[in-house]
Amino acid sequence: MSTETRAVDAGSPGDGGPIRVAQVEIRPSEGLALVAGRAVSLSVRELELLSALALRSGHVVARDELFSNVWGGPLRSGDRSIDVYVHKVRQKLEAAAPGWSFIHTHIGFGYRFAPEPMA
Numbered sequence: 001m002s003t004e005t006r007a008v009d010a011g012s013p014g015d016g017g018p019i020r021v022a023q024v025e026i027r028p029s030e031g032l033a034l035v036a037g038r039a040v041s042l043s044v045r046e047l048e049l050l051s052a053l054a055l056r057s058g059h060v061v062a063r064d065e066l067f068s069n070v071w072g073g074p075l076r077s078g079d080r081s082i083d084v085y086v087h088k089v090r091q092k093l094e095a096a097a098p099g100w101s102f103i104h105t106h107i108g109f110g111y112r113f114a115p116e117p118m119a
Helices: 044-054 063-071 081-096
Strands: 019-021 024-027 032-035 038-040 060-062 100-106 110-117
Touching: 019 044, 024 044, 032 044, 038 081, 044 063, 044 081, 044 110, 060 063, 063 081, 063 110, 081 100
Parallel strands: none
Antiparallel strands: 019 024, 024 032, 032 038, 060 110, 100 110
């Protein structure tokens, strides 16, 4: 049985309904993220980034696609905003659930959201 589930309530993924993947629940319309029932303090941009990754859970999402979805424009050459924000979100999620890894880097490709226990 997979520990990964995704449920988007109230229609389509873009409507702000809850997104659930394993022990992570994101409520975009409320500006809230929970890990194992504990609220995680995220900025608006961090929440948008986490939502974009969670909606594609288990799949590698390219940096330029993330930038376009979250920042609303093309990724400029040399811009490291995605990397900085992923680092912040990763730290906050892992602080809320020690022993778990949530966002995985695929060098040269992008990032994959897949909650997994650390080895």
